Amino acid sequence: MVSDNVLFCTELIGLRVYDTRGRRLGRVKDAALVPIINPARVDRFLVGGGWTWLTVRFDQVRSISLDGIYLRDEKLTPYHSDEYMLRIVRDLLDQQIIDALGRKVVRVTDVTFQIKPMEGHTQLDVLEVDIGMRSIFRRLAQGVIPPSWVRKIQKPIGPNSIGWEYCNIVEPDPQRRLRLNISNVALEKMHPADLADIVEELGPDDREAIIETIDPEVAADALSEMDVDIQASILESLETERAAEIIEEMSPDEAAHVLAELEEETSSEILEELTEESKSEVSELFEHRDHTAGAMMTTEYVSLPENATVQDAIEVLRQDEEMLEVLNTVFLVDAEEAPVAAVPLAKLFIAPGSHPLKDLAPDTLLRVTVTESENRVTDIFDKYNLLTLAVVDADRKLVGVITADDVISVLKQK
């Protein structure tokens, strides 16, 4: 498993450095990447000898092995802290990173490098980040047992590593994120529920950093999956504009839900930033009392006049493709906007285009008023095996829809 062309960070640190004539200069103290130039290559070796640390550039190294680092050039410069550097020991070891492939937060115990002979020089590339028993053993044995023994003894312990390309560093400072070229592409590709789990596991600063920098749509989806207290604490820590941007992307019921948890001042500030449309949607929902149908429902639904045809329905659906992902019912309303029928989406597939929608709907239409209790709503869903339920206001107008996932959330909270 462990071959000769790899080197562990535990082995690199303390490795002796020799100049061209074989004189010892000192020992390796740390290694730094400059991710903006190359995301994996060790760009500088920091060598401690006398009073200061010296910097060895990657192309000044002739060979690297367990016996030491031999240089081919002696023009070394003193080390200055550089904001573009990601230092392995200082910034990576023992810190938390996100494993984008395994979708979890892990703590770095050791780092595995690949020794790469190039033309004229030898460089180290970060290969994997090590977690688990094997790397813990290496850390404990480091400097106590000779490295070659460590390699032999560790063999029976199963390795546990994450490829460097899947490692996402968590950096709360936005300036430094830019300098270190940390991107969130991998996080944005995750399922929102997985991302939510990861963010919940981090401390408040790191949470904020991630939600602040990822795409607002992804942030909104992930936030919707989190505990409402955590949603609130994250949103309160963000800039008002950014929070509004995210709220804008959330479904109105989720948005109203979290806004209700925020402090009044913050939530009214955020409301001010929203576009007129979302503002009216959200503030409408905002009015409803907790644990009522009004608080459960969303105002995103599709309704058509009662004499509409299948063709009309398809036309309307084409205009809002995003909604199709979650939609399963189309509602028909009369001239007073009162719901008259609910057409299951699947029926549209088998009916000819000219067919009136009303004929596709079941005979009875169930509805509740906004003030109906949460418990009553879940009972209705259970009894009639519903996927959606229309919600009407005091004037019997259709104002929202409750879907099965809203019911699941309510049940889960009990």
Place this chain on the structure above:
Amino acid sequence: MLKRLKYHIAVFFSVIGPGFITAVVDNDAGGIFTYSQAGAKYGYLPLWTLLPITLLLIVTQEMCSRMGAVTGKGLSDLIREEFGLRTTFFVMALLLLANLTNVMANFAGIASSLGLFTVSKYISVPLAAAAVWFLILKTDYQRIEKIFLFACSLYICYIVSGILVKPDWKEAAIYSVRPVLMLDSGYITMLIAMVGTSVAPWMQFFLQAAVVEKGITAKGYAESRIEVIVGCIVMSVIAFFIIVSCAGAIWSNGPRDIVDAADAAEALKPFGQYAFLLFCAGLLNASVFAACILPLSTAYTVCEGLGFESGVNRRFNEAPVFYWLITLLIVIGGGVVLLPNFPLVQMILLSQVINGMLLPLVLIFMTILVNKQYLMKEWTNSRVYNFVAWTAVAVMIGLTVGLVGISLQDLLRSK
């Protein structure tokens, strides 16, 4: 006005949990024994120590819960990040050992309290172990916390049994505020033991992790601070009643040493069946309570510090180390109590030695961490608070080292 008061009470109860539970569970089988012993042998004299103990406890607990609220990270996480893996490993290994012996002591508490009702330990211990295992692994934290809070309320047993014994309240009141020092080696040992058992390393880890788990943030911290303080006071009130009931029941009839906490319960029998029953029920409750919290908290702490997956919401194959730790702590901790001739007393002394070695480390790490600007921002200790904190830490360390010395002496003598 009334409405605002109601609001504050509601907020308080919504954050009540971590700080309160941690302080109260501090009175586990070992703690109850120590306080019973103090009351039985020296009557009302040692009561004055409860006041400084409460203060020390508040200072140390407050720093932990503040760190949890501000950083959102557990203490073992922070130690790992700031002091490296080797230190963390050392601390975790000691913690594991100390907590294992603590678990043993509490299963022994279960055995002896049920033993008073002539339940064989071969029945009570395996049943309790199985119950503890299921409770921890098959329930989510929110429900566990409710059960724990209920267990906290059962500590009222001690208050009632203390009243039933009809101790000398005037004496008790006077000696609560009048420090009495005697140059009697037994007395000094007693005082050190009382302080030494009051702050245990595991509590710091458990409290901080529970604060994080509960999602308390820096903003909501003010209520948590009150909760920590109330918890510490409740803990001392319970200790007070344990001491006075033993003082009233045993010391007033002739001071003597007691063998274990069940021995103290036995001595309460002349004061009516209820005093005895309540004292036993209190001991049983405290032991079961601690036997639940210790394995859970240990597994969380160790896994967090060393970077293994943890949490009861993960499945066994996702977090094997976590589940194995819990299971082994319960099986070994309960199992040894059933072994004939197992040197339990020595193990408990050993646990005090290990705890005593660990506590200085943990307290020093804590105080360093809580002063790191980049971790705590504006929430670092103020200068005055730092003075108090370091003094408290120094006092705790001094007394704990004293306890280590005494325990080592006993350990060697008992061999």
